Amino acid sequence: MNKIIVYEEEDFEGFRKEFTCSVPDLRSVDFGDCISSLKVIGQPWLVFRDPNYKGVGFAYEEGEHKHIQLSNNISSLQLVTEDLEDPQITLYEHPNYEGISKVIKEETNLSYGYFNDKASSHIVQKGAWLLYEHPRRGGWYYIAREGTKLENYGPLYHFHDKCSHVYPLKSGRPRIQQKVAVRTQVGNKYLVCSIKPPQQLCMVCSSIYAS
Template identity: 80%
Template sequence: MNKIIVYEHEDFKGLSKEFIADVPDLRSVDFGDCISSLKVIGQPWLGFHDPNYQGTVHAYEEGEHKHISMSNHISSLQLVTEDLEHPQITVYEHRNYEGASKVITEEINLTYGYFNDKASSHVVQKGAWLLYEHGNRGGWYYIAREGSKLPNYGPVFHFNDKCSHMYPLKGGRPTVTTKILWDCRKVESERDVVIDEINGINTTDFEQTFTTSSSRVYESVTSHSFRLKVPSLRIDESFNLSIDPKTNLTVEKGSIDSTVTIDKVEVTMPANIPPHSELCIQVIMKLITASTPVELIMTKNGKPKTEYGEYRSVSGRNIITKYTVKPIELKKNIQSQ
């Protein structure tokens, strides 16, 4: 949801109102010329000095703005609806898109290059741009929006040969929903690991009850991890991947999250040892490595985009016992005596 919450006083105090659509005249909703702080969720908003989106304008990106430069001077609000994912603007040295040109796709400080204070016209291919009078986002700025063409900077806002910094507005954080495709789970490997071994020897002529213990408790361990199918895919925000009611992975930008869950498993070992026999009880953990595709739906400005990741687990939850009985060679011992 794209919305703006505006407040009467600084630091989000006083009366407040919430908007999800353009407001051409804030006086019509009894909130004209009184905004002193605001919060933006989703796409950026534009605040205008005059009604009907006229006069001085300031852009507000997603976040909390405790203090604003246009305090008590905003009369209309407009949501930026452009797709801000892949911004592009072409600036020209002369009027009417003539002379040398420069295609820009990211924030740039023109004072570091050869195009500083040279632009006289532009065409916006994608996104919404702030064109600053000075470097480092300094001075007055003009907002250039997608599809707009300005053939002459001079008479419009006396900006000819004065542009020194260009900044593309950023869209809000996407909402990420996940779905683990359990039906597509693939077992990569299985192996048995002996985690305990218990021995009992019966040298009598009678069957003996195994008395070391009737049961033991062991820890079963499962490791969980997640990775993106496309390593270069940029995830700007963290999201949770719910494995089960007890287990969640937190996936963040630039990190591969992993976690380990530990359970207690009680193994019952009732057994009798035959006469002149040795009993060996092996406690075996079955380790299963499996991978499962994960569908990621990233929604930004109402536009969903589907990507895929992979959830992997190495699970040792299955614990079993294996019994082996072998006779004791007492006859050889007697002969040797």
């Protein structure tokens, strides 16, 4: 299950709430402008300074984040629902998808190639991407979602000829939600065992490990 757990204080202290779907206005659930740390399970989540997923936003992938951007200034939460497998984005040299184009399918440091600080528009074919101002995921970034187009980085975002790094958001590893039975053959015998959360089953080697 995709889930975000948000905490009132840093280091996962204070009041907490859990959400499994997007929340356009955290004040409607009595948790506006008070989040200081969070945990993400499954798909990434986006946090925004303003209600209705507007204003400055940041992305968080699966994991524990005890110090976050926009601490005590988060007003809405949005679950990333796109299929994040096989991501693809096309960057264009000029506004309106003109000029030289570059198709990207994985994390790329543009400063190592010929397209550094050259993009002025883009189209996202698959996944969700972070477009960074500086190499190595540095500086300000723009969140680009599947099926969206941005025809001109200049007037609204002042991002013209500034993109130096692109990163596709990734989902967390699959988790077992229900107790299951595992049947393994050992010689002429079959062994049957059951596992349940928080353990996980490696589908490649059938080994069991704790999450």
